[in-house]
Amino acid sequence: MPFDDFAHNPRTLLHIAGALRNRGVSPLELFRRVGVPPSALLDANGWVPRQLCFALSEEAGIVSGDRFLISKIGASFELVDFGPWGRTIAGARSVGEACAVAANNVELLHQGSALRFFTFARHAELRFEYHGRLGASPHQHLLGSMVFLRKIALLAKVPEAVSVRLSIPYSHGAECLEETCGPRLEFGCDYDSIVIDRSILDASIGDVGPNPIEVAETAEATGALLKRLLPYGRANLETVAAHLRVSARTVQRRLRDWGFSFEEILDDVRRTEATRHVISGENSAIEIAFLLGYSDPAHFTRAFRRWTGMPPRDYARAFRSNYS
Structure with missing residues (x-):
């Protein structure tokens, strides 16, 4: 390797x-x-x-x-x-x-x-x-x-x-x-x-701790749900909580215990998905905005500038020049 x-x-x-x-x-x-x-x-x-x-x-x-x-x-x-x-x-x-x-x-x-x-x-x-x-x-x-x-x-x-x-x-x-x-x-x-x-070495082992922790499971499930829900404009706390069959407050608490807020995770999932789509060049800015749950492409462009410091087209051009 x-x-x-x-x-x-x-x-x-x-x-x-x-x-x-x-x-x-x-x-x-x-x-x-x-x-x-x-x-x-x-x-x-x-x-x-x-x-x-x-x-x-x-x-x-x-x-x-x-x-x-x-x-x-x-x-x-x-x-x-x-x-x-x-x-x-x-x-x-x-x-x-x-x-x-x-x-x-x-x-x-x-x-x-x-x-x-x-x-x-x-x-x-x-x-x-x-x-x-x-x-x-x-x-x-x-x-x-x-x-x-x-x-x-x-x-x-x-x-x-x-x-x-x-x-x-x-x-x-x-x-x-x-x-x-x-x-x-x-x-x-x-x-x-x-x-x-x-x-x-031959000593038997007893209880090794609690059942698989709810915190990690909630974080993993939240990430997967957000990617699925983004194109439908339903990537919000209430919808995620409903899918997990717990209260919104429980989701927030578990994610905070994990170390990040729901809003931070949503923003980061959008950021990583956005850069992936922009680099691939397979979708227009309007299509990417839709895939990320933005009602207005201008909102997506502003968010992308906040994440990367440049608009999507310039980011894609800079990426290709660095790796060409």
Whole structure:
């Protein structure tokens, strides 16, 4: 696989927007600045380029003023947040089997990463690494990944039997990572790995968390509904709520918990659909305006200027000149 094709499932970015909003940071502005449109997170079967995931994680730590923000976000994830990958782990009979299943199916989440499970005389290891050219610093993303992988071993409910080894060197203040990685934490190691005492590998796993979360399901369903409803001029909160069979207030609350408002999602879906149509050149501006639910083409043109800084025709011309 070419390095440029390395990508991550949007589920891995699930809680970043909500964590930023809770800290008074606009996730919409940050996501767009990095190059990750919020609408990209609405497709659970899609992929986000890996370098953008790295950049988003690094930038989130900077703008929030919390250098360990992503590790805290990693701790907030539950297995069910990761869809099929999480469900296969939850179905394991023991901690050892859960680790093996996680390693064997990691490509459901990451394209361009390796997760390997080794067993030795006294311990076992879940080793995590990135393949190929990284394109951006993976530091923050790595911390979040390791914190969550530790939670797989913690299914045995014996935290003293689990330790975390990081390849990054110790830096001032890094002891704060004990909050999410536990006290058995080592820096400057040869591998990034979760080390597990062999004595707990056969431990059965109990309840792995709540049922698949309503927040993610609502966000994904909202994105799909908006694309279907736009041409009919019915892409509004009340119609979406009716399709989901919940109240408009419930939709708003769930989306806010996810990190974005309904209006922000609608605007971003329109923006991404608009740029796609303009670049393809298959539809006129009037037709695109109709497909996006605008009653007047002038309204579409004004919105497109707001999104891109130029009218549709100039944007299409600039795109073709850059890629010709």
